[in-house]
Amino acid sequence: MIASDAEMEELDRERSLKQKKKQQEQELRETFMSRKVAPEAIDRINNAVRIAAQNGQHHLQVITFPSTFCSDGGRRINIADAEWPSTLTGFAKDAFDFYEKELRPLGYKLRAEIISFPGGMPGDVALSLTW
Structure with missing residues (x-):
C-alpha cells in the first residue's frame, strides 16, 4: 500500500506539472497573439542595429517564437518558400507588417529560419534583420 500511495503521489505530481505547463503555453500563445509592435520600436531597432554594425555584424535576430x-507549423519557413510570410500570425505578423512599412523602404531585409528541431520537427522560428 505504501508503494501504491507513493505511485499515486508521483502520478498526481506529474499530472499537476503537465497541467501547469499546458496553462503556461496557453498564456504565452494568448500574449503572443495579442501583442503589437511598440511605437518606440523604430528607435530601439535603430539603436540595436547601430551596435550590431559597430561590432561587425550584418544581421540582428529580432524575434523568436x-x-x-x-x-503551417513552420513548414514554409523550413523549406524557404517565398510565401512564408503568409503563415505568420499574432505578433509575428504584426512585426512583419511593421518591417514591410517601416524597415524595408530603408533597405533592410528580413530572414526567417527554423533555429531548433526538437525530435526532428521544426521548433523555434527566428526572424532576423539583415543589411
Whole structure:
C-alpha cells in the first residue's frame, strides 16, 4: 500500500506539472497573439542595429517564437518558400507588417529560419534583420 500511495503521489505530481505547463503555453500563445509592435520600436531597432554594425555584424535576430504559432507549423519557413510570410500570425505578423512599412523602404531585409528541431520537427522560428 505504501508503494501504491507513493505511485499515486508521483502520478498526481506529474499530472499537476503537465497541467501547469499546458496553462503556461496557453498564456504565452494568448500574449503572443495579442501583442503589437511598440511605437518606440523604430528607435530601439535603430539603436540595436547601430551596435550590431559597430561590432561587425550584418544581421540582428529580432524575434523568436514557436513554429506552432505559424499557420503551417513552420513548414514554409523550413523549406524557404517565398510565401512564408503568409503563415505568420499574432505578433509575428504584426512585426512583419511593421518591417514591410517601416524597415524595408530603408533597405533592410528580413530572414526567417527554423533555429531548433526538437525530435526532428521544426521548433523555434527566428526572424532576423539583415543589411
